Amino acid sequence: MNLFRRSGGASLVCPKCKKAFAPPPGRTAAVKKTLSKGGAPVWLECPHCYHDFAVVQAGREEEEDAPLRCPVVGCEGWVSYVTMKGRAPFFGCGECGSFWRKEASLFRDITAVVKRFPYRRKSYEKSGESWLPGDPDKETKSYEQKIAKEPAEHGTDFDKT
The missing domain is CATH 3.30.67 (Viral Envelope Glycoprotein; domain 2)
Structure with a gap:
């Protein structure tokens, strides 16, 4: 599922609490690869509400x-x-x-x-x-x-x- 939105730069927006955050250190490259080239989903945890979600390539929103x-x-x-x-x-x-x-x-x-x-x-x-x-x-x-x-x-x- 496409459970994220880019909010400028390397910032992500949690699908649950809607707060923006940067990917944790060491995960930024994997997130960027997924966003740009459609790499494997990257699972992240929101540092604000602790919701787990998958970052997937943009453009798949309408089918999910x-x-x-x-x-x-x-x-x-x-x-x-x-x-x-x-x-x-x-x-x-x-x-x-x-x-x-x-x-x-x-x-x-x-x-x-x-x-x-x-x-x-x-x-x-x-x-x-x-x-x-x-x-x-x-x-x-x-x-x-x-x-x-x-x-x-x-x-x-x-x-x-």
Whole structure:
């Protein structure tokens, strides 16, 4: 997903809090390569709100959607649609490292997590068989605190296929 905007120079704008920041030392070259030549996505964390997001080449905005909350129990991250040269696209969470090769598998896991933890339902919007991002203003205010109380089930199998 194209979750960034350039704001002059090497400055990036967080998609969540909308504050500008410079890439951290050591990541500037990778960010510039991605922005100019379409290199591999670069995952960054906003220093203001600690939101994880992927920097991808500009110009792909119109074909991509907003991120979804990660449906992995115990994870407060965001799932993005990731495309890389030479690899099949997938949905991935930059927080826990889980990924889904099929949209149906991601939707299956969202359905399961909202049944198990009803407060998570406000993070999503159901549209037919699909799940869309919910309105961030309607999300449970103590979302991160509630996630922290969930039993961590990350395990070592990050491929949710």
